[in-house]
Amino acid sequence: PRHERLGHLSFGILRQLFPDLCSRLDMTMVSYDVCHLAKHVYMFWVSYPVSLYRSxxxxxxxxxxxxxxxxxLFCHGCQYFITFINDCSRNTIVFLLKDRSEVPTVIETFIIYVETQYRVSVKTFRSDNAREYTCQxxxxxxxxxxxxxxxxxxYTPPQNG
Structure with missing residues (x-):
């Protein structure tokens, strides 16, 4: 049960995280087998190659x-945040949001700010397929x-920048 609550971490990682706990265990009673659920889930995850194009x-x-x-809740009752990562420098800008419905307005505000302050036109915007990004x-x-x-x-977080 603890293995599942900790995201199906391997025994090696658990031993690094909790050395005192693991030192008290009878190691002959510990199974080193890979979790069956984790094995099936991770079988479908492959690492993505480093992007050949960098702005x-x-x-x-x-x-x-x-x-x-x-x-x-964060400051002022916010419970969401949106990140904008500049592909060139990898600098990240974070905006706190009270609700997901604020996303379209924040995107417009951010892009207009960038165009005005940096005198650059945003050419490409990458995101996942969440409803707030694909709305009208x-x-x-x-x-x-x-x-x-x-x-x-x-469902491919590694592609999100």
Whole structure:
């Protein structure tokens, strides 16, 4: 049960995380077999090759993801956040959100800010297929600005930048 609650970590990782606990165990009673569930899940995950293309100008390509809801509220009652990662420098900008419905407005505000302050046109915006990224208002904003919206395959966090 603890193995499952800790995300199916291997015994080696558990031993590193909890050395005192593991030193009290009778090692003859411990099975080193790989968890059957984890084995089936990880069988489908393959690592992604490093992208051959890396933007050479700031904010020409932006990666974004939304996280939440948090069980603990952030400042001002926010329970979500959205990240914008600059592909060139890998610098990350984070906006706190009270609700996922704020995402389209924050995307527009952020892109207009970047274009005004850095005098650069955002060309590519990468995100997952979450509803807040694929809604009508975001699609029409990207079309109006000439921004290519690239989405990752569903349930593949490594593709999110």
């Amino acid at each position: 050479n100008k700031v904010f020409v390509m932006i990666h974004s993801d939304v996280w939440g809801p948090s069980r603990i 208002s975001v699609d029409s904003f990207f079309r109006k600005k000439g921004i290519v919206h690239e989405t990752s395959c569903s």
